[in-house]
Amino acid sequence: MAPGRDHRPPITRPAPAPLLRSIPGLVRRRCGALLMTLLLLLGAAVPAVLAEDRNLRVAWSDQVPYQYLDQSDKRDAPTGIDLEVMREAARRAGLTMTFRYHPFGESLDLLARGDIDAVVGAYDSAERRAFTEVSVPYRLGLDRIFAPPDLLLEQTGSLADVVAQFRQQRLRLAVVADFDWGEAGRAAIDALRADGLVVDTDSLPQSISMVLGGRADAFVGDQLSGLALLSIWNAPQIAALPVVVQERGIHILFARDRLPAWKIQRFDAALQDMLDDGTVDRILQRFTNPLAIDAVFHGRTVELLFIIGIIAFSISGIVIARQGNYSIFGAFVLASLPALGGGVLRDVLLLRKLFFFESPEMIYTCLVTILMGYLFNRFLRAVRGRALWFFDLVNFFVRLRRRMNPRLALEFFDAIGLALFTVVAISITAEEGLAPLWFWGPLIGALTATGGAIMRDMIRSEAHNPILHTSFYGETAFLWGMLLAVFLQFAGPYASTDQILVAVIVCVLGIVLTRMSFVLFRIPTPRY
Numbered sequence: 333m334a335p336g337r338d339h340r341p342p343i344t345r346p347a348p349a350p351l352l353r354s355i356p357g358l359v360r361r362r363c364g365a366l367l368m369t370l371l372l373l374l375g376a377a378v379p380a381v382l383a384e385d386r387n388l389r390v391a392w393s394d395q396v397p398y399q400y401l402d403q404s405d406k407r408d409a410p411t412g413i414d415l416e417v418m419r420e421a422a423r424r425a426g427l428t429m430t431f432r433y434h435p436f437g438e439s440l441d442l443l444a445r446g447d448i449d450a451v452v453g454a455y456d457s458a459e460r461r462a463f464t465e466v467s468v469p470y471r472l473g474l475d476r477i478f479a480p481p482d483l484l485l486e487q488t489g490s491l492a493d494v495v496a497q498f499r500q501q502r503l504r505l506a507v508v509a510d511f512d513w514g515e516a517g518r519a520a521i522d523a524l525r526a527d528g529l530v531v532d533t534d535s536l537p538q539s540i541s542m543v544l545g546g547r548a549d550a551f552v553g554d555q556l557s558g559l560a561l562l563s564i565w566n567a568p569q570i571a572a573l574p575v576v577v578q579e580r581g582i583h584i585l586f587a588r589d590r591l592p593a594w595k596i597q598r599f600d601a602a603l604q605d606m607l608d609d610g611t612v613d614r615i616l617q618r619f620t621n622p623l624a625i626d627a628v629f630h631g632r633t634v635e636l637l638f639i640i641g642i643i644a645f646s647i648s649g650i651v652i653a654r655q656g657n658y659s660i661f662g663a664f665v666l667a668s669l670p671a672l673g674g675g676v677l678r679d680v681l682l683l684r685k686l687f688f689f690e691s692p693e694m695i696y697t698c699l700v701t702i703l704m705g706y707l708f709n710r711f712l713r714a715v716r717g718r719a720l721w722f723f724d725l726v727n728f729f730v731r732l733r734r735r736m737n738p739r740l741a742l743e744f745f746d747a748i749g750l751a752l753f754t755v756v757a758i759s760i761t762a763e764e765g766l767a768p769l770w771f772w773g774p775l776i777g778a779l780t781a782t783g784g785a786i787m788r789d790m791i792r793s794e795a796h797n798p799i800l801h802t803s804f805y806g807e808t809a810f811l812w813g814m815l816l817a818v819f820l821q822f823a824g825p826y827a828s829t830d831q832i833l834v835a836v837i838v839c840v841l842g843i844v845l846t847r848m849s850f851v852l853f854r855i856p857t858p859r860y
Contacts, residue, residue, distance in 0.1 A: 387428045388595070389449045390418060391439035394535060396560040397619040398453050401433075413619045414452040417470055417603070417612055418584065424602035427595065435534055437510025446590040454585045455512040465588050465596050468604055469581025470612050475517065476572040477505070478558045479550035480543075491575050495520045498550075499527055506531045506539035506548035513552070514578030521552075537561060543570065552577055560623050574830075614767060617821055621762040621769050638687075639697050641752035645670040646701035648745040649788065654709065663702050666788055670749060671698050673784030678757055678776055682764055743851045746785060746805075751843035753781040754809040755836055758817055773817030778809040804850040804857045812842045 392399040392410055399412040410431045422429050434442060442448045444463045455473060456466050477494060479485055485497055498505060505524055507513075509532040513521060524530050531548045533539045539551035540561050551558070555572055562570055584603075586596050606612045649667030652658070658666065672694065679686050687694065757780035758773040766772040782805060816839040820832070827835075849855065 386426065386595075387430060388422060388591075388599075389430050389432060390415075391432050391434045391442060391448045391451050393434065393436040393439060393453075394537065395436075395453065395554070395557050396564070397556060397623060398554075413471065413616055414582075414584075416615050416619075417606065418450075418452050420611060420615070421599055421602040421606055424605065425595075425598040427599065435510075436508070437534070440510065440585075443585060443587050446587050449587050449591055451585045453582055455514070455580055456583050457512055460585060463588060464585040465591070467584040467586070467596075467600050468607070469583055470603055470607060471582045471616060472579065473582045474555045474579050475513065475552060475577040476555050476558070477550055477552050477575065477577060478540075478543075478562070478570050478572050479503075480570050483549060485573065487574055489575065491516055491520050491577060494573065494575050495523050498524055498529060502527075502529065503549040504529050504531050504547075506533050506542040506551035508533055508536055508539060508553070510534075514580060517552070517577040520577070540565065540567075540570075556620055556623055563623070617769065618765050618767055621767075621820060622765065637752045637756050638691075638694060641749045641756070642671040642694055642697045643701050644745040644752070645749035645784065646698050647705070648741075648749065648785075650702060650705040651741050651745070652788075654705075660702070660706060663706070664699070665791070667702050668695075668698050669788040669791070670746070670784035673787045674753060674757075674780040674782065675784070677783040678760070678780040681779070682760075682766075682776070684760075684764070740851070744848065747844045747847040750781045750785075750805070750809055750847060751812075751840040754778065754813045754843060755816065755839055757781065758813055758820070761817075762820065769821040770814060770818045773820070774810045774813030777813040777817075778806045781809045782806040804855070805847065807857075808843050808846045808850075812839050812846065815839065815842075 392412075392415060394400055395412070395414075397412055398414045399410065402409055402411040410433070415431065418429065432448060434448075436451075436454075439448065439451045440454075440460070443451050454460070456469075460466070483501070483503060486493065497503070505521070507521055507530050512518075521530060531539075531542055533542060536551070536553045536557055539548070539553060540558070542548035543551050544565065544567060558572060562568060584599075586599075603612075646667040649665075649670060650663055652666050653663035656662075675687050675694075678684075754774075754777035757777040758769075761773045761776045762769055766776070785805075816835055819827075819835045823831075850857065
């Protein structure tokens, strides 16, 4: 053996058991997996917390057109003036919203407890300021008493006079119990309540139901909401009294203890910007313009105006057919084009279903008018000089027809059709929600009123088209239609039914008189 080499056997250690050998690695892997899980949970929780921090829980109630459920086009989403204003202001403020439906009184209780963050469409009061922060006012609330005409109430006087009439006639007033009616309104309701003449309800639809069901004689509520619900329920005979119960600003209420100050301040600043740049006005007009004009043009009224306009245009076609010795089919073409052609052009542009498909009586009216005109002329020829017992009457019509200038008769009936079709087209434009109404209303109105007459004159044998060359025709419809549309857009939301009716009558008379003045006095029209 070599010197200096250690011949001791090597020291051997027993190998660790497999379980003991794997403990450190297992712990590391388990800890890593646990840490990863915690990071994933934290990553998912942080955005949720941030999103919740920016979210507003908003309570809404059923109050057309301010708050309601839109079920058109297979949608099922809350909308209306208040909710659209809320959506846009939240978007500008960088906030999100969750809408929850609650009756208005219940919404106030939830707001006081902090179970929701905001309530839209509310009046400001000292009691509510005790637990809420109040936004700037963004629209006007106008409350009136609605009553059927058979109550025979005096249309003039103060709110106290109306209350005296209710007490004298023992009339019952349906009132939403949890609503703030203002100082004067509260005093009037308390006076009626003392005589047992108040019927408490939970909502405005229930108040209207009480009146329609005979359990109340009148109801009090917001003017636009009342008009909208009465239109939906086809009860136009119930109208708002001129007296105003209250007229105050509408606000959004925020839960003071629930929301941080920065949320309220950011939302209020966005809402003020919307008021300054006109966004709130545009939202208001989009929902209220159809209601304003529907207060007058309700249901059968529109159809009646349509029929009168069709008869007028059809008579103008009959005058042309008789003057030009046209056939019966030619008379139908000349009568139907001004009566129906403009409406067809309007519906095509607005992507609406053609109106005479849903209302075939329009075509029937045109046909009957032509047939009656033909038979009347034949009748006069047949009995002239033969039936002495009504000879004077027949002779009167014969002389009238001979002395009547066919051109003047044509212009007169054309003017009537022009006026009525302009007004009806403006109402349809408002229903379609085209904005601004002051521009699209008169434009669609003039197209509807003149389009058919222009086509009629284009197919006549005369090459000269008087509507396009010599007459102040479409200009009359456009200018007077613009005046009506401006009134409806800017004053219509808070105008009474009588005021809207007066505006419509002024528009119709203005078109007829202006048109006939240019014809009778041969006023030269502006040339290009």
